[in-house]
């Protein structure tokens with residue numbers, strides 16, 4: 134179970150916010166700068182959820198900052214509404230609606246294309262604010278006369294009309310925003326955001342609707358940004374049109390980079406550094422127009438030398454001061470594969486296999502998977518041609534063939550990673566041809582990859598949790614407020630999968646610190662944690678040392694009990710030891726099928742494929 138000290142961070146933040154007005158002025162921060170830092174810090178929390186946690190770099194946050202700010206300002210200046218808090222929420226909601234619509238378009242693409250679309254859309258908003266909607270937004274003059282924040286208690290109204298009273302108002306909302314964001318990042322939803330950041334394709338293949346999660350976090354970020362826009366209008370007494378400008382979007386990216394992405398606090402620290410330096414260069418050093426040049430140079434230096442931002446630097450300093458070294462749990466690879474270890478492992482795995490199995494169905498007889506006429510062409514290259522293939526419940530099937538025979542493409546079609554050019558795939562009586570890899574995983578068909586597809590920045594436990602959450606929560610769930618430890622059955626599933634692949638001792642180790650053999654086992658563990666009815670293993674022994682192969686073959690044998698599996702591997706000895714039946718592919722077609730003995734002795738097979746390994750097979 135992932136254990137956290139509840140509310141410790143929140144407590145430190147409250148203390149920090151209470152002390153800030155007494156400490157920061159002595160460091161040269163004006164009250165106005167401190168309030169601006171809080172507004173940017175709040176905006177930055179949403180942006181960090183989007184960029185730092187989900188890996189979606191948006192250069193279009195200005196659209197939501199302006200929308201939220203203008204909407205709240207309009208309500209307060211052009212309508213009878215006097216309730217500033219209600220106006221803030223309405224502005225945030227308007228930004229959320231706009232965020233949803235923009236997200237629908239922008240999230241159709243990834244990477245640099247996503248970033249470019251957000252820039253373009255923000256520019257459209259800028260134009261719309263200045264021209265067609267200038268009657269409502271004030272055009273280049275903005276909206277003047279925005280009241281300072283107030284809180285109506287019925288019998289009296291509290292006015293936050295001075296710098297320090299406004300600080301109380303802003304600090305309260307910053308804290309609320311941070312507390313909500315902390316809950317989000319600790320939730321299953323939050324873990325899936327990090328899964329998408331690290332390896333979106335694997336997250337999708339583990340049964341998660343990653344588009345739904347990306348769209349949700351895009352809207353959440355827009356809501357935070359819109360709320361912060363509303364605060365800006367109240368703080369300045371007018372809503373400036375430059376909230377919509379590209380510079381706003383650029384600054385939040387830079388502030389987050391300076392402070393440290395994926396930390397939630399980074400944008401606040403980044404905003405502090407950025408605004409303090411702006412003030413310092415302009416007013417104290419009187420640099421005139423060249424202040425931006427100096428600020429730019431400082432930004433480049435900070436980003437180059439503090440690659441994890443200010444928060445990362447503070448964490449490193451803390452570890453240095455505490456004299457701590459990272460704990461590397463020694464891995465005794467030499468003992469892996471010894472008889473006793475393998476026996477012990479098999480016993481644990483047998484028990485865990487029972488724990489992880491999907492409910493046995495009364496119809497678990499006959500074919501679990503049937504492919505007919507399966508063909509895949511890439512332009513002129515025919516990777517698979519007219520394959521008829523059937524696997525029964527409880528069967529352990531091997532697939533062999535020389536390099537380029539079409540084995541991996543065949544697996545990709547079965548798991549619906551690629552659509553067949555023609556043919557049909559029926560899994561457990563359901564036609565799955567052309568469905569998504571996510572749906573197929575949800576139905577109980579998944580695979581482990583030839584090249585590891587792990588979530589490298591996360592721990593083994595988090596990796597297995599991502600896989601198990603697809604089974605336990607379905608494709609999509611907006612459980613922003615639930616803690617990971619509150620997901621029924623998660624620990625059971627994760628610990629069961631870890632035991633199956635002998636990684637129990639490594640549950641809290643980051644994947645980046647695992648040995649290669651352990652990563653291969655985790656790759657299989659991810660597939661197992663989804664409790665598949667049919668498990669495909671694409672070269673599970675690839676790249677392993679002889680000793681690791683012995684351990685992994687023993688693992689695969691124990692995993693196979695009560696499961697249906699199809700394995701591709703080039704290690705004939707290991708494969709023939711594991712499976713009951715072998716299908717041989719050649720040039721994208723099925724050449725022959727039979728027991729390992731029949732395949733070994735088949736002259737066509739020997740002639741066509743195994744000439745080079747005859748001796749090995751003899």
Ligand SMILES: Nc1ncnc2c1ncn2[C@@H]1O[C@H](COP(=O)(O)OP(=O)(O)OP(=O)(O)O)[C@@H](O)[C@H]1O
Pocket residue numbers: 511514515516534535536537538539540541542543
């Ligand atoms: N995305 C693609 N675009 C074009 N050709 C492809 C693509 N994927 C596979 N191929 C071609 O299809 C054929 C079968 O490739 P595939 O990777 O399925 O073979 P394989 O049996 O798994 O090989 P290996 O044992 O080396 O992994 C090869 O000629 C390959 O070049």
